[in-house]
Amino acid sequence: xxxxxxxxxxxxxxxxxxxxxxxxxxxxxxxxxARVREARSCGNREVFWTFIxxxxxxxxxxxxxxxxERRLSSMKTYSSSAAPDDRxxxxxxxxxxxxxxxxxxxxxxAGVARRLLGAIHLDxxxxxxxxxxxxxxxxxxxxxxxxxxxxxxxxxxxxxRWSYPYxxxxxxxxxxxxxxxxxxxxxxxxxxxxxxxxxxxxxxLRPSLKPLRALWHGWQQDWTLSVFAVLGIVEFLNLFDExxxxxxxxxxxxxxxxxxxxxxxxxxxxxxxxxxxxxxSMVVSVALGATVRAYYWHGLADSVVGWAAWFVVLMAPALFxxxxxxLRPSRSAGQ
Amino acid sequence: xxxxxxxxxxxxxxxxxxxxxxxVEPRHGYAILKDVxxxxxxxxxxxxxxxxxxxxRLLDQGLIERVEEVGTEETGRLRxxxxxxxxxxxxxxxxxxxxHSLVAAAQRRLAQSGG
Numbered sequence: 470x471x472x473x474x475x476x477x478x479x480x481x482x483x484x485x486x487x488x489x490x491x492x493x494x495x496x497x498x499x500x501x502x503a504r505v506r507e508a509r510s511c512g513n514r515e516v517f518w519t520f521i522x523x524x525x526x527x528x529x530x531x532x533x534x535x536x537x538e539r540r541l542s543s544m545k546t547y548s549s550s551a552a553p554d555d556r557x558x559x560x561x562x563x564x565x566x567x568x569x570x571x572x573x574x575x576x577x578x579a580g581v582a583r584r585l586l587g588a589i590h591l592d593x594x595x596x597x598x599x600x601x602x603x604x605x606x607x608x609x610x611x612x613x614x615x616x617x618x619x620x621x622x623x624x625x626x627x628x629x630r631w632s633y634p635y636x637x638x639x640x641x642x643x644x645x646x647x648x649x650x651x652x653x654x655x656x657x658x659x660x661x662x663x664x665x666x667x668x669x670x671x672x673x674l675r676p677s678l679k680p681l682r683a684l685w686h687g688w689q690q691d692w693t694l695s696v697f698a699v700l701g702i703v704e705f706l707n708l709f710d711e712x713x714x715x716x717x718x719x720x721x722x723x724x725x726x727x728x729x730x731x732x733x734x735x736x737x738x739x740x741x742x743x744x745x746x747x748x749x750s751m752v753v754s755v756a757l758g759a760t761v762r763a764y765y766w767h768g769l770a771d772s773v774v775g776w777a778a779w780f781v782v783l784m785a786p787a788l789f790x791x792x793x794x795x796l797r798p799s800r801s802a803g804q
Numbered sequence: 805x806x807x808x809x810x811x812x813x814x815x816x817x818x819x820x821x822x823x824x825x826x827x828v829e830p831r832h833g834y835a836i837l838k839d840v841x842x843x844x845x846x847x848x849x850x851x852x853x854x855x856x857x858x859x860x861r862l863l864d865q866g867l868i869e870r871v872e873e874v875g876t877e878e879t880g881r882l883r884x885x886x887x888x889x890x891x892x893x894x895x896x897x898x899x900x901x902x903x904h905s906l907v908a909a910a911q912r913r914l915a916q917s918g919g
Contacts, residue, residue: 500833526853
């Protein structure tokens, strides 16, 4: 009977969370075995009642162990994602700036291809994601695949800091595809199809809610990440889509300013320096773009009110995150 | 692990006895169970589940530390011993003070009513 009871207890311990089990289950089995052995000297009835008392304590232990596991796991998440004042590696800097640089490169490539092979319209090959309503010269699938690749890597790595510009750029492509910008329904599947496939792949490779939790904690902990994500949106808003000729060159200059801001954001340790780098690069880039457009259109094409409205919309997540953090200060780790 | 939260709430009876049990020397799980029963004069009999629930919490709070030693039993398996940390000793002393002041307050009131 003793062996069976000990075996049953061992099976019940298997329901404890893995971390707790690895830390304590073996010891618990040793203690239980010793208790049962001690009770044996008083007869089988004593063994039985000892075992019943042991069983009674298990539900509370399960509850406590799962709470502990969740707490430790969330602490691990906090420490694994870059702390707000950490400096990123150069590899992370490269990953963060890739969508910004990638977009302008492909934008320029499409222009060059059209100029060289205008009659053939080689860029048609890239135009699987063409968005007529947005009048984008070319939105090559290569760029979209780059973003989706970034999303996949971000999911696998719990959405580190470098992944935020990818999220910003994905928003640029996905929100208009919902129809709010007058995009035709046939284009919807071109955006959402590959995205859903990527998400499915990410979930298959890492079936866990941890990446989403990390994303949520990252946004809550460091509001500057929301501003960082906005860089991609600013690059898009700055498009010289109707200006022929040197548009790619100007686009490159404006993007270069944003890239410098992104590099500074990733490498500067102080929060104030980071915010200054992001906002400074955005303002300079937008001002440059507005100047070129004003020159082309013989007047300011973009109203100040319009840009102010965009600024409020784009900064809303960051402001909301900062307000949330101020209202609900982070709790002590031990609580 | 970050600096644990300094908890000032009263200790439960089981937690108090477990800390008391480790105050003299490091002990392993079963020895703690037996000692708690002995110190409490048979009033507190911990189950294995309760003991390890409390031990895990005390470890997280930094009130106790784990010391590993090779077991002397026939199994020869590695046995984990637990000892009171400096922080745990401070916590235990604070709790004793609290209990003393409770008892003193009750004694004063009883003396007044008796007199």
